[in-house]
Amino acid sequence: MKNLQKNDPAAYDAVKQELKRIREGIELIPSENFVSVNVLEAMGTIFTNKYSEGYPQKRYYGGNQVVDIVEQMAIDRAKELFGAEHVNVQPYSGSPANMAVFFALMEPGEKFMGLDLNAGGHLTHGSPVNFSGKLFHCIPYNVKKDTQILDMDEVREIALREKPKMILSGLTAYPRKLDFEAFQKIADEVGAYHFSDISHIAGLCSAGVHQNPVPYCDVVTTTTHKTLRGPRGAMIMSKIEDKYHDKYHPESKKNLAELIDFNVFPGIQGGPHDHITLAKGVAFGEALKPDFKNYAEQIVKNAKALADELISQGLTLVTGGTDNHLMVIDLCGNDLTGKGKEVQNALEKAEIYVNKNTVPYEPASPFNPSGIRLGTPAVTSRGMTENDMKIIAKGIADVVKNHEDETILNDVRKRMQELTSKYPLYSELDI
């Protein structure tokens, strides 16, 4: 970064500070990861200059012959990775991807089902403060109060009663596996579209460590920057044919793939970010390599090791553990109800990065919730394994139990720095 260093020292200094932070700290926010230097390089290319509204071979601007190759490469690799019939790689991020799907499948005011936000759903799965809950009629489904686990019989009962036009399966803070086949059966029974948002677990799904929803669903969205370890962005995968064309879109001449594309552009977006499309293709290429399967398996092994040790250290986890890459500490179990923000800040002082989160049937508020969400994609990318998770879990437990004791926070910080010093991060970068 010699040019930035010379010409904009303030910007260069910010990059250096952030590099120091991520090198020293323990990154446990489950939606974050460390992309490869190949992906970083792809994001910093001259493709950022181009405008390419439209799709390969059908553009509104000239000079897109190379961009067409780039976009088609990303599409082809994504199709191979997930076994998808159709892929749109243009969504800027997860929320616009989900918005395009809503607009493709639903009319304002129509009914759909999504997982309750406090139980681990996403804002775009029907929260009243989001477009999905404002423009459409969300019937939330929830986890069981006693087990905090999804009950598919209950999901089915709601679907039979409410007859939604769409059922949305997906998660951002639910630590167990989703049974996409069961969701599909329910959707079939009530004649609803099945739309799945696998933003968090896409890397696990592509590697066969979690059931892949693509064979079952009408539409699947994912961000590309979480377990999939690509650039910030998203994509939409779908079937080509619209199974409910005659029932829901009798006037339309478009199949499902065309409906999705039309609702991304011109529906809600303008020009795609071609430098990011290149980086998506690079990341999909990496995820197609055999090593990525080992990586995905290690994410889950690390999550289990972290969860087991947190429990051994006396902490309570939502649902009692994890099957995927994430877990949620239920602070109510340690008399810290509504103290998620304080605990998050204390962990940050110890250079352990997590995010405060609601717990199912949250007794406090979303601003001062009772949970801490954490996960293992980023620490696994650094090469950490199960023994390291034990050290981290002990550090987390010490902070949770002593979150106002600066001496202990300082001691944990030193232990975490000692651990991270053994796992160099981005040493290839010349910064």
Ligand code: DSN
């Ligand atoms: N903000 C993301 C997450 O952290 O899960 C979801 O969009």
